[in-house]
Amino acid sequence: MRAWRLVLRLHERLDMDTEAQQTILVATDFSAGSDLALDRAIELAKNTGARLAIVHAIEPALDFPMAATYTEVGGGFYASVDLALAARAAKAAKAGVVCTTKILEGTVATEIAAWAREIGAIMIVQGTHGRTGLAHVLLGSVAEKVVRQATCPVLTVPFGHRAA
Amino acid sequence: MKILCATNFEPGAVAVARTALGLAQQTDGSVELLHVLAPPSPPALPGGSEVIIAESVALARSLAQQKLEAAAQLLRQTGSVPVTTRLDAGPVDVCLTLRADEIAADLIVMGTPSGPRLQRWLMGSVAERVMRLGDRAVLLVPPGEPSAPPGAKILIALDERRDCSAALDLARRLRARRACDIVFLRLYWPIEEYRRLGLTGPRDLFQSDPEVVNDLETSVRQRVGALPGTGTVQIDVEACWGAREEAILAVAQARGSDLIVMGAESRHGLARLTHPPVSDRMARSASPVPILFLPRIPSPSPSPAPEPGNVTTAAPITAVLAATDFSEGGNLAARAAYGLLAGRRGVVELCHVHERPLAHPAYSYDEPAGRLADAERAALEARLRALVPVDADAHGIITHVSIIDGGRAATALVQAAERLRVDALVLGAGSHGATHRALLGSVAQTVVRASRRPVLLIPAPMPDA
Numbered sequence: 001m002r003a004w005r006l007v008l009r010l011h012e013r014l015d016m017d018t019e020a021q022q023t024i025l026v027a028t029d030f031s032a033g034s035d036l037a038l039d040r041a042i043e044l045a046k047n048t049g050a051r052l053a054i055v056h057a058i059e060p061a062l063d064f065p066m067a068a069t070y071t072e073v074g075g076g077f078y079a080s081v082d083l084a085l086a087a088r089a090a091k092a093a094k095a096g097v098v099c100t101t102k103i104l105e106g107t108v109a110t111e112i113a114a115w116a117r118e119i120g121a122i123m124i125v126q127g128t129h130g131r132t133g134l135a136h137v138l139l140g141s142v143a144e145k146v147v148r149q150a151t152c153p154v155l156t157v158p159f160g161h162r163a164a
Numbered sequence: 165m166k167i168l169c170a171t172n173f174e175p176g177a178v179a180v181a182r183t184a185l186g187l188a189q190q191t192d193g194s195v196e197l198l199h200v201l202a203p204p205s206p207p208a209l210p211g212g213s214e215v216i217i218a219e220s221v222a223l224a225r226s227l228a229q230q231k232l233e234a235a236a237q238l239l240r241q242t243g244s245v246p247v248t249t250r251l252d253a254g255p256v257d258v259c260l261t262l263r264a265d266e267i268a269a270d271l272i273v274m275g276t277p278s279g280p281r282l283q284r285w286l287m288g289s290v291a292e293r294v295m296r297l298g299d300r301a302v303l304l305v306p307p308g309e310p311s312a313p314p315g316a317k318i319l320i321a322l323d324e325r326r327d328c329s330a331a332l333d334l335a336r337r338l339r340a341r342r343a344c345d346i347v348f349l350r351l352y353w354p355i356e357e358y359r360r361l362g363l364t365g366p367r368d369l370f371q372s373d374p375e376v377v378n379d380l381e382t383s384v385r386q387r388v389g390a391l392p393g394t395g396t397v398q399i400d401v402e403a404c405w406g407a408r409e410e411a412i413l414a415v416a417q418a419r420g421s422d423l424i425v426m427g428a429e430s431r432h433g434l435a436r437l438t439h440p441p442v443s444d445r446m447a448r449s450a451s452p453v454p455i456l457f458l459p460r461i462p463s464p465s466p467s468p469a470p471e472p473g474n475v476t477t478a479a480p481i482t483a484v485l486a487a488t489d490f491s492e493g494g495n496l497a498a499r500a501a502y503g504l505l506a507g508r509r510g511v512v513e514l515c516h517v518h519e520r521p522l523a524h525p526a527y528s529y530d531e532p533a534g535r536l537a538d539a540e541r542a543a544l545e546a547r548l549r550a551l552v553p554v555d556a557d558a559h560g561i562i563t564h565v566s567i568i569d570g571g572r573a574a575t576a577l578v579q580a581a582e583r584l585r586v587d588a589l590v591l592g593a594g595s596h597g598a599t600h601r602a603l604l605g606s607v608a609q610t611v612v613r614a615s616r617r618p619v620l621l622i623p624a625p626m627p628d629a
Binding site: 036039040042043044047048123128141143144147148150151152153154155156157158 | 478479480481500506507508588593608609612613615616617618619620621622623
C-alpha cells in the first residue's frame with residue numbers, strides 16, 4: 001500500500017507533524033515549460049518545508065558516430081547539463097529551498113519514476129509541452145509516461161496553452 | 165527614444181514625420197528620416213541603356229537627397245530634437261529593418277498604406293513585412309494633420325494567445341509621463357468560449373454573454389494588474405464573429421481612441437495563408453487611427469543561462485478542483501487535495517461528474533432528458549460532503565461541493581476548472597489496464613492534455629503492494 005502511504009503522508013500535513021523532511025522531485029529538460037514547473041515546485045516546497053530534488057534525464061542515443069558515448073563526446077556535455085542544473089538549483093536556493101540535483105541516464109520516464117521511488121519523493125513536478133494532434137501522436141508525452149509509472153502523486157504544469 | 169521615420173515625400177508623409185518628431189520630443193529622443201529608393205527596373209532600350217540607368221539613378225538620388233534635407237530642415241525648425249537623414253536603395257522593408265537594427269531604433273514610424281482596397285490586400289503592406297522581418301515596434305500613422313502625439317486615449321487590443329507584457333509596459337511608461345485613458349479590448353469568438361467554459365442551454369450567439377464577459381473580464385484584470393498613474397482604465401469584452409480588425413477599428417472609433425496598440429504576430433508558411441494574423445490585416449487596413457504594433461518580448465531561452473537576480477516563484481495554489489468518481493482512487497485524490505492546501509487557507513471545489521450525453525451543440529439546445537433528479541443530486545452531494553476531512557474547517561480550508569450533470573468526465577472537469585478559475589486540478593490517475601488506456605485514454609490523460617492549469621494526479625492504490 002505504498003501509494004496509500006504516500007498520499008496519506010501528503011494528507012497528514014494537515015496535522016502538521018512532519019517527521020523527516022520530505023522531498024519534491026522536479027524533472028527538467030531546461031525548456032521554458034519546465035522552468036515554469038520549477039517555479040511551481042519552489043512555491044510548493046516553500047510552503048511545505050520540503051526539499052527539492054532537481055533531476056535531468058539523458059536518454060542515451062543508440063547510434064553515436066564511431067561508437068562514441070556521451071562521456072567520450074566530451075565531459076563538456078555533462079558539464080553543460082550540470083551547469084544548467086546548478087543554475088536552477090541556485091534559483092531554488094535563492095528562494096530559500098534546500099535543493100539537490102541529479103543527472104539520470106536511461107529511458108527518461110522510467111528513470112524519473114524510479115528515482116522518485118528511490119528517494120521517497122512525495123510528489124513529482126514536471127512541465128508538459130501541450131502538444132496536440134499529430135505532434136502528440138508522433139512524439140508522445142514524457143509527462144504521461146511518468147504518470148503511468150510513478151507511484152507518488154504527479155503534478156503536471158502545462159506550458160504553451162493559450163491564456164484566457 | 166530613437167525613432168526611425170520612413171518617408172516617401174507623399175502628402176501624408178508630413179503627418180508621419182511630425183508624429184515621429186512629437187514622440188521624440190516627449191521622450192527626449194532623436195529622429196532619423198529615411199527614404200528608400202526603389203531599385204530601377206531596366207528599360208527596354210537597346211545598347212547603352214546602362215549609362216542611362218546610371219544617370220537616372222544618380223539624378224533620382226540627388227533629387228531625393230534634396231527633398232530629404234528639406235523635410236529634415238522643416239522638422240529641425242519646429243523643435244530641439246536632433247534630426248538626421250539617410251538615403252538607401254533597395255527593397256523598402258529590408259532597408260528599413262536593416263537600418264533599424266544598425267542604429268538600434270526603438271520605434272519605426274511609417275505611413276498607413278494608402279491606395280485602393282484591392283491593391284492593399286493583394287500587395288500587402290510594407291509594415292506587415294517589416295514586422296515579419298524584424299522585432300521592432302512599428303507605428304502606422306494615417307495621413308492628415310496630427311493635433312498632438314498620440315497616447316492620450318489608447319485602445320489596447322488583447323488576444324488569448326499572446327502575452328501582453330509589452331503593451332502593459334508601454335501603458336505604464338505612458339501613464340508615468342502623462343494622463344492616459346486606457347481601454348483594454350478583448351474580442352472573443354462565442355463558440356470557442358462557450359466550449360471552453362462548458363456553458364450549456366440556449367445562448368445568444370450575437371450579443372455578449374454575461375458569463376463569458378464576466379470570466380474574460382476577470383482574466384484581463386488579472387493579466388493587467390495594477391496600472392498606476394492618472395487616467396481611466398476600462399475593460400471591454402465583446403463577442404466578435406467577423407473580421408477582428410474591423411471590430412477593433414470600430415471600437416477605437418466609437419471610443420475616440422487616438423492610438424491602437426496591439427501585438428505584432430508573425431506566422432510563417434501555410435499558417436500565414438490559412439490564418440492570417442490580425443496584426444497583418446490591421447497593417448493592410450487604411451485605419452484612420454494610428455496603430456502601434458509591439459513585438460513579442462523574447463521568452464526565456466531554453467539555454468542553460470543562469471537565472472537573473474530576482475527570484476519569481478509561481479503564485480501559491482489556493483483554489484483546487486478535486487474530482488472523484490467515488491472509487492477508492494478517486495476518493496483518495498479528493499483527500500489529497502486537502503493535503504495540497506495544508507498550511508494555507510484555500511478553497512476545495514469538490515466535484516463529481518454525472519456522465520450523460522448532452523445535446524449537440526450544448527450551447528444551443530437544452531436537453532432535459534436524463535437530467536439528475538433533485539433527490540439524486542442531493543444524495544451525490546451528501547456523498548461528496550462525507551469525503552471532507554473533519555479538521556478541514558479548522559485549517560481554514562473551505563469546501564464547495566458540486567455535481568456536474570452531463571457531458572464526458574474529462575471535458576466537464578477541464579471546463580469546470582475554467583469556470584471556477586481554480587489554480588490546480590486534483591484527480592485519481594485511474595486504474596484501467598494498459599489496453600483500455602491505449603485504446604480509449606483515461607480521464608486523467610485527457611485532462612492533463614486539455615487543461616491549461618496544473619493537474620495533480622494521484623496514483624491508484626495498489627492492493628498487491
